[in-house]
Amino acid sequence: MAETLNKKSIAELVAEKHNLTKKEAAEIIDLVFDTVSGTLKDGGRVDISGFGKFEVKTRAARTGINPQTKETITIPESKVPGFKAAKNLKELVK
Secondary structure (H helix, E strand, C coil): CCCCCCHHHHHHHHHHHCCCCHHHHHHHHHHHHHHHHHHHHCCCCEEECCCEEEEEEEECCEEEECCCCCCEEEECCEEEEEEEECHHHHHHHC
């Protein structure tokens, strides 16, 4: 079974590989994720060569049904983060 990777385990890997404390590595990882999140929040795009592209996509308004009342409702337009894997990553996971 494949391992689940989280921020803490990434920071531990970075700390070990680059001779940093876990705290220093965690601060670097937080900075990276905060920068990516902030860029997306401001409407920008993050392109990590060989990995993929993160961008904000607009989900159009649509009609839905309230499951409790079966009443038709309008779901407003919303913005959601999206990710498109780079060719290298797609090939790697095949």
